[in-house]
Amino acid sequence: MTTPRDLLIVAMDMAPDRPVERGDLSLALAGAEVLDLLAAQAIRLDDDHLVPGYRPAIADRLLDEAAESLVREAPYESIGDWLWRRGNGLSAAYVAALEAEGQLTRQRRRGIPFRTGQMVLVDSPARRQATERWTSDEPLLAALAAAVGVRGRQGGDPPDVDDDAVETVLAAVNDALVELEAVRQRRAIEDAAFDNIWRGV
Incomplete structure (x- = not known):
């Protein structure tokens, strides 16, 4: 399994009642990919730029x-x-990949045989691995999950990451999430103003 897949599983498992925003999760998944590519030495950082390294064989299709x-x-x-x-x-894309592999299934709604319900995780080795990584407070996964609002059982800050490149990536993810939230707020204000104009007509 990869960090993006583990992050998706944790986000679905630990926040079923308050799903993570898709845009937030997408940005964090892209950050998780960078972290895995760094670990595989497929890239290195030059300041905050991604410099490709050698091209390793990567088993995971999305990575x-x-x-x-x-x-x-x-x-x-x-x-x-x-x-x-x-x-x-x-x-x-990650949800579709997990569904195609049988890691996710659609929960059927009672009494409505032809309607599909929400996606739920099946019990699988991948899910158990992600849960084990999560419960061990693995710093990368904990930091990415915290960035999208999923907190560990203790509810505190995730453990510190002792790697400058990793810290640079995590900071970029947090900056992008702040920017996305600002865009949402701006759109909400614009939509409210538009609605007020039509009410006054």
């Missing part, structure tokens, strides 16, 4: 797609630009 889509010419791509480009619709 392999991420490696394939890296900008390979200078001045390369900033982490922030990557998060917005790669993150576009990424949560839906």
Whole structure:
């Protein structure tokens, strides 16, 4: 399993009553991909830019797609630009991948045989692995989950990360999430103003 898959499983498992916003999750998943690519030495950071390294064989299809889509010419791509480009619709792609692999199933609604319900996780080795990583307070997963509002059992801050490159990626994820929330608030204000105009007509 990969960090993005573990993050998706944790987000679905630990916040079933208050689902994580899809846009927030997509940005965090893109950040998780960067962290896994760093760990695989497929990229390195030059300040806040992603510099491709050697091209390793990656078994996970989506993570392999991420490696394939890296900008390979200078001045390369900033982490922030990557998060917005790669993150576009990424949560839906990971959900679809887990569903295709049988890791997710649609919960049927009682009495409505032809309507599909919400997606639920099945009991699987992947789910158990993600849960084990989560309960052990693994710093990367804990930090990414906290960024999208999923807190550990203790409810405190996630453990510190002792790696400058990882801290740079996590900071970029948090900055992107703040920017996305600002966009949401701006749209809400604009929509409210538009509604007020029509009420006055």
